[in-house]
Amino acid sequence: MTLLSVENLSIQFETPDGLVHAVNDVSFQIGRGETQALVGESGSGKSQIALSILGLLAKNARTSGKILYNGRDLLAMSTRELNKIRAKEIAMIFQDPMSSLNPYMTIERQLNESLELHEGLKGDAARQRVIEVMDAVQIPDAKNRLRSYPHEFSGGMRQRIVIAMALLCNPKLILADEPTTALDVTVQAQIMRLLEDIRRDFDTSILLITHDLGVVAGACEDTLVLYSGKVMERAGTRALFAEPQHPYTRGLLRAVPNIHDDDGELHAIPGQPPNTMRALTGCPFAPRCVDAVDACFATVPELTGETRQRACIRPVEELT
Ligand SMILES: Nc1ncnc2c1ncn2[C@@H]1O[C@H](COP(=O)(O)OP(=O)(O)OP(=O)(O)O)[C@@H](O)[C@H]1O
Ligand SMILES: [Mg+2]
Structure with a gap:
């Protein structure tokens, strides 16, 4: 069953220098209890x-397209309606853990505040729930550590606390x-x-965003590769690694450091990162693509395919 369906999502930013085309016609679905990975280099729109x-x-920001959550379009919702969904239905773990923690407040107070705001829980009930989530994220000796401040935890423990915060209201999607x-x-x-563990135990769906293909390898059933805000390839993670079918994905996989590579070289993809100040007129990866032909610069490739999809006009057999 589909929980979240992103349909033809485009995001542009109005800036004094012109429009930034950050996300271009992206579509994907996440089912109940599924993990979907979103991979791409810095600035790709993740x-x-x-x-x-x-x-x-x-x-x-200006958006177009739809983001259907249980069939309702989040892009068309008022702030009031969205507030009912934030944290309770969909929770976010932000890129920088310290940005979601207040350095001057104990962990207990921060978790309690969040519970009171979203669930109206106070006192013993709140305490109980806080200890439950601290246990779920495996923070040792949770009961005694509740009065500590964020800086008293290691980076890994802080990330667990941020995950605990996301879990507080039992969201369906993280x-x-x-x-x-x-x-x-x-x-x-x-x-x-x-x-x-969280996905399995609570049947939570997860959208996992990372620039690191290594993180995705063992963790997600399905991976979507973004370049310049456009989906280049979407496939089951195993299949994607075993048999990448887009020149960009191939380049990315070659760039992952490999201990068995005897030349010891790092294989970066040559060329400049894309310019998001221009609307797409061809494949955004074409200027860096070893397999590009003239037609690649002339038309934006469509994402085609069933179980696995790719946006590339070159036949897979002809790729280098
Ligand atoms: N408010 C804004 N105004 C103009 N451009 C913006 C704004 N916010 C984001 N952008 C641009 O949108 C593009 C996508 O940014 P985004 O933060 O999604 O990248 P990312 O893939 O998450 O990168 P990273 O891996 O570095 O976190 C970037 O080019 C960024 O500069
Ligand atoms: Mg980012």
Whole structure:
């Protein structure tokens, strides 16, 4: 069953220098209890997609398309209606954990405030729920650590607290924006395992946003690859890794450092990042693509395919 359906979403920003085309005609669905990954390099539009779902885009943003949550269009909702959905139905884990924690308030007070605001829970009931979520995110000795301030926790523990905050109201969907970026690899793996446990135990759907293909590998059934705000490829994660079918995805996978590479070189994709100040007139990746032909610059490729999709006019067999 589809929980969230993003349909032909485009996001533009009005700036003194002109329109920024941040997200271009993006569509995807997330089913109940599914994890969907959104991968792309810095500036590819990942965070703006998440923010648009919760109606949190900056004032200079213009959107088109639909974001259907249980069949209702979030883009068309008033702030009042959205407020009923924020935190309770859809919760967000923001890119920087410290930005969602107040350094001057104990963890207990922050979690309590959130519970009171969204659920009207106070006193013992609130305390009970707070300890429940602290346990769910596996913070050792939660009861005694509630009176601590954010800076008294390690980065990994702080990220767990932010996840606990997202869990407080039992959301159906969690938008996790780079939940592991600031952490070392071991802690990264722990946080990913935690998100997987949450998905399984609470049947929560997760939109996992990351620039790191390594994070996605073991964690998501389905991955969507963005470039310059446009979907380049969408496939089951295993299939995507085993057999990438878009030149950009191929380039990305080659750029993942590999210990078995004996030349020891880093294979970055040559060329400049895309210019979002111009509307798309062709494939945004064409200027950097080793497989590009003249036609790639002339028409915006459509996303085609059933179980797996790609936006590329070149036949897969002919790619280098
Ligand atoms: N208020 C705004 N006004 C103008 N441009 C904006 C605004 N907010 C975002 N953008 C632009 O939108 C584009 C997409 O930004 P977004 O934050 O979604 O990138 P991202 O994929 O999350 O990158 P990162 O991995 O660095 O977090 C960028 O080019 C950014 O500069
Ligand atoms: Mg971002």
